[in-house]
Amino acid sequence: MATIQTRTVLEALARLQHATNLELHAALESQLPELSLTSLHRITARLLERGEIGAVPTDARQAVLDTRPETHDHFVCTHCGGIVDVTLPASALDAIQEQLGTHLAEDGLVIRGRCAQCRAKPEE
Numbered sequence: 296m297a298t299i300q301t302r303t304v305l306e307a308l309a310r311l312q313h314a315t316n317l318e319l320h321a322a323l324e325s326q327l328p329e330l331s332l333t334s335l336h337r338i339t340a341r342l343l344e345r346g347e348i349g350a351v352p353t354d355a356r357q358a359v360l361d362t363r364p365e366t367h368d369h370f371v372c373t374h375c376g377g378i379v380d381v382t383l384p385a386s387a388l389d390a391i392q393e394q395l396g397t398h399l400a401e402d403g404l405v406i407r408g409r410c411a412q413c414r415a416k417p418e419e
């Protein structure tokens with residue numbers, strides 16, 4: 296039973312790419328109506344621990360789970376919180392590192408901005 300649930304959770308996250316536990320829970324409602332948010336938290340925590348999924352380093356209060364466990368770069372919309380994967384050249388990190396001196400920059404850069412959908416909408 297737990298394995299079927301886990302597989303369904305992985306599939307849902309693969310569809311969403313990036314999602315909080317709350318978003319994932321809403322997406323699974325029709326497939327796993329008996330799955331509580333607490334159980335989902337437990338499943339995703341285990342998947343994170345095993346390195347089967349990742350987490351996006353955002354400033355958001357809610358952890359954002361990532362279907363890709365390996366370190367990669369992200370664009371985060373500061374307006375709607377939308378997240379997309381981006382691949383920045385290694386030279387971008389090098390340029391940042393040059394500015395940092397002895398402070399150490401890490402892979403998995405997060406670029407903030409306004410996404411296409413939000414740009415298309417009039418300013419609120």
Ligand SMILES: [Zn+2]
Pocket residue numbers: 372373374375376377409410411412413414
């Ligand atoms: Zn947006």
Ligand SMILES: [Zn+2]
Pocket residue numbers: 312313351361362363367368369379380
């Ligand atoms: Zn990602």
